[in-house]
Amino acid sequence: MKKGDHLFLVDGSGFIFRAFHAIPPLNRKSDGLPVNAVSGFCNMLWKLLNDARDTSVGVTPTHFAVIFDYSSKTFRNELYDKYKAHRPPPPADLIPQFGLIREATKAFNLPCIEKEGYEADDLIATYARQAEAIGADVTIISSDKDLMQLVTANVHMYDAMKDKQISIPEVIEKWGVPPEKMIDMQAMTGDSTDNVPGIPGIGPKTAAQLLEEFGDLDTLLARAEEIKQVKRRETIIANRELALISRQLVTLKTDTPVDVPLEEMELHPQDGPKLIGFLKAMEFTTLTRRVAEKTGTEAGEIEPANVPVQWGEAAHGPDLDTGEAGAKDAAAATKPIAAAPTSSKSAAIDAPADGFKPADLAAARAAAFAGKPIDTTAYVAIRDIETLKQWIAEAYETGIVGFDTETTSLDPMQAELVGFSLAIADNGKSPDGANIRAAYVPLGHKDGVGDLLGGGGLLAGQIPIRAALDLIKPLLEDPAVLKVAQNMKYDWLVMKRHGVVIDGFDDTMLMSYVLDAGKGNHGMDTLSERWLGHKPIAYKEVTGTGKASVTFDMVPIDKATAYAAEDADVTLRLWMVLKPRLVAEGIMSVYERLERPLVAVLALMEERGISVDRQILSRLSGELAQGAAALEESIQSLAGEPFNPGSPKQLGDILFGKMGLPGGSKTKTGQWSTSAQVLEDLAAEGHELPRRIVDWRQLTKLKSTYTDALPGYIHPETKRVHTSYALAATTTGRLSSSEPNLQNIPVRTAEGRKIRTAFIASPGNLLVSADYSQIELRVLAHVADIPQLRRAFEDGIDIHAMTASEMFGVPVEGMPSEVRRRAKAINFGIIYGISAFGLANQLSIARGEAGDYIKKYFERFPGIRDYMESTKAFAREHGYVETIFGRRAWYPDIRSSNPSLKAFNERAAINAPIQGSAADIIRRAMVRMDGVLEEAKLSARMLLQVHDELIFEVPEAEAEKTIAVVTKAMEGAAFPAIDMKVPLKVDARAAHNWDEAH
């Protein structure tokens, strides 16, 4: 080292504690290893090594070292036995990171320096003075006041997290004394977290004043009699010895015997592959990419390094204890525990022996947030651009932000943005805790007055919406910053319609769904009460209810802030609880592969919508009205009195009271059942009225639910119908569709199918419908591994005919349709968790006969019975069942003592893996579809999903090729996760409307 060189000394132990508390909990996704402090550390090192000149440091280092504490036992304990006593053990999430930080330092090719019996501060002091003596400059990367005594004209400090240089003026500004008087200052004030006594009652202000007057501590003590304030004079004289011991404790040793000379700190070029190996092992994708670019390394070829991890119980003393010296900020706000670590191993012993496994970390996190009070009075409204910029900068800083939009409508295709809220977290001052603050950015709130058209004037004190969107857009589109929302599909679509494509996000609703499907709904209010013990403000409380309700833009801003900021706050808290559970419960890949990617896919499908021909529906509606009116008239005359045929109650009275027909069955409320089944039976006996009621019901159903309702869903601007898909509504993993439900458009009857002719391709295009053939039976053949079924599917044989042939010994050739029908019903029954009761109902046969069928079926297909029994046993033992991709469906009531409830849950548990696996397969196809189409240079757009069917809109000229590409993608959707034992088959067709394409 020579004059003019510049030495950077990083206070590694101090940094890890500050980073841990400042950075929200970030866990390695593969196993939940906490890595937030390591992440902050690596980012800081990378920045200092490459861009130090662009920071407040303003110089480039020539020499560089990272210094750590070695153990909590140092020479200071000899001086004063209570030194650093009463230190709580470090938080569980931090313990594994001590070792990782050292590994990181080595990966960065930097010297990693520590020495037994000394604190990092002593090593830093020694090196700083050595370098200074040579004429080099020194920058200490730390903001610890204990190091400020080292600051001179040539020695500076740098707060990396605030990007702030600390030199002589900053020390004076902060403490009122120059650096060389910091030792005396600390000797007087002491340090409660380190148990440095100081002089009782003397704080920084008094100390500075006394040092100003007397010059230094020795002079002060010598002339203590001159102090005018009686009380102060007496305590200083009485505590003279304490002050002198304190001075010894806080004075850093500048002559520590060091093992690594300054020369060895000379900076060497980065070893790209080595560093990337470590970063990959930590799963820091963004930094990996940056390092690869900068060092010209091909990251894809580098394997993640095998980094040793001390989860806790096996951690060696020095690694754990290094944290202690830097734990000042943490300890200050933490209630000290009774037992102090007394040996270098004690922290490891104090920590629970198995307290650092993913499941325990998740449990600790949940416990930390359960009932943790939420300060809802701290929410603020952001009303100016500068403040918004600050919040956005903090989101970049922490890398995670809670996000929520407020709009004028529950329908994201109609919604206008009224404001958005942000929640920012750091990792809190207490173990496993977190501090969260949230704000609302009002953009489109109006005053209540308004003109006759209803529109009020924009309220003052709101950032113009365009400006706010321009500011927030880069943040929302930056995949490196995690946006956390509840039901992100809604916010994603709203923001997309405002020109922002959110990238890099988590969705707490979907997390809850993969973790707890079947254990209640996944709405924010429910989750908040369940996990946080907090009941958020109800939406209705803010907007009012019923006729008196207003849209959110009419809500006063203070009221809106209380509501909206709380939503972002709660969402981020839920993330803290739920995210670690994904790893702990082994369900992360379901979330990442089958849930999260569908958010954008479905949002885009919803945005595209589908063309519906108003004229066709209107014509059909007229026809249906005519038909229904004619039927109604004949119904009235047959009944002999006017009544409402739509009222099951009135109908029951007519049929079973007045007309005295034999009543089939009663509903659970004691009413006569007038179900289609009952009416069909009566009709079969020759009664005319029930027959006409059945027909009337069909026509009115088609009219009210479809031909009349659908036109109301045509969007005024797009002229298309935009359904909404729910990702987290079913227990099995299926989607659901609503407003309108496009998953129950009629198809079974000729009358009903006419509705489908109204769903049309836009001019120049065709609709392509591609549906899986028998996907659930194929899944059953796969999971239960049934040889006959597998063979039949491989050979392309009619599966129901094969079943009938096996069961009844009837050859497939020339099989009566009734025989096949019965086998088909049994096959469906199997999928639904068959019961003799249900099968009997379905086939209108006796219970006993149905029971015989089932018995026979199981004789022929014993593997199916085994599957059903083992599935039930699994569900009873675990409370859930799994799809072939690991999705879970919970059935807590399967242990119910109520026999019918228990049986119901058993049937559902048998069905769920089959229905759910099929749902997972089509989800996989959907996630891949856009990429597959793009690769094939096709412009087809996926519009709808109906459980086993996908509908696309495609230019006429591309239809044929699209069918081939889509079919291939769907048939291969299980691969490579699952190598299906049965081929998947897809039928696809193109036509101008949905009826012909299906």
Next chain:
DNA sequence: CCCCAACCGTA
């Protein structure tokens, strides 16, 4: 105005 039961459309 809200909720539930009954009924029925889909896979």
Next chain:
DNA sequence: GTACGGTTGGGGG
């Protein structure tokens, strides 16, 4: 026998 959502009637407040 599984999984959904929408419409209607009807009763409650």
